Structures are given as C-alpha cells and as structure tokens.
Amino acid sequence: MNPMNAPVRFDTKIAVLLRDDLLVWQRLNVTAFLVSGIPTVAPEVIGEPYRDAGDVTYLPMFRQPVLVFEGSKELLTAAHGRAVSRDLAMSVFTSDLFATGHDAANRAAVRAVATESLDLVGLAVYGPRNLVDRVVKGAAMHR
Structure with a gap:
C-alpha cells in the first residue's frame, strides 16, 4: 500500500449528531455551523493549506474525518448529557437558531434556555476517540 494512502487511526474524533427529522438543507447548514468552532479550541x-498543480493555494481543512450521525430528539438529549458530563468540547444548534439571523442573536437564543430544556437539532463533539464514541452511542451513521 502506498504510504500516502495508508489508513491513519486518530486518537481523537470529530463527530456531528443531527436530529433525524431535519430537512436536507437544515442538515447541511447545521453541520457547517457545528464544526466551525472546533478549530478554535x-x-x-x-x-496544511492545499495547493494544486497550477500553484493555486486553498484553505486548509480538518486533518481527520468528520463523522456524521443521526438520531432522535431523545438521543440528542442523552448524547448532550453524556458530553457535558465528560467535559468534552461541544457545539450545539437548537431549533431556535433557524429563526435568528446573526451570531449575537444565536448566542442569545441559546443563553435564554436552561441546559436541560435545549431543543437540540444538532451537536458536534471533539475529544478522545473512546469518549466521543460513548457520547454518540446508539446513533446511526448519517445516510
């Protein structure tokens, strides 16, 4: 096997968990928003940045796969609780954010709701592979 194509097993995992009743455009939008914060922590x-044969440079991307899962509203609530109890880096997207128009309004909408009452439509978790696996336990890979 070519070393450039050899599989790499990462010690960490990036996982996105989406509610299974979202429309396609919502799934894509929520996923993009959720993963955007991970590099900040x-x-x-x-x-590294990408470069093509014509020497055009492109933005860098994640160095590891982003695994996307789906599950019920109840599964998201349970996964959220597991991530919080394990103190994992996590981003959340609530149903309220579909009605907001900018970052400050998004943060205010999340801030206005008690942790246990968040109407989660998606979350992203980053951390040690085994802990992230426990958080998304019971979720199916997104189809």
Missing part, C-alpha cells in the same frame, strides 16, 4: 485538527 483544538487548532491541531487543522491540516
């Missing part, structure tokens, strides 16, 4: 997840 874990800059090591970002690889």
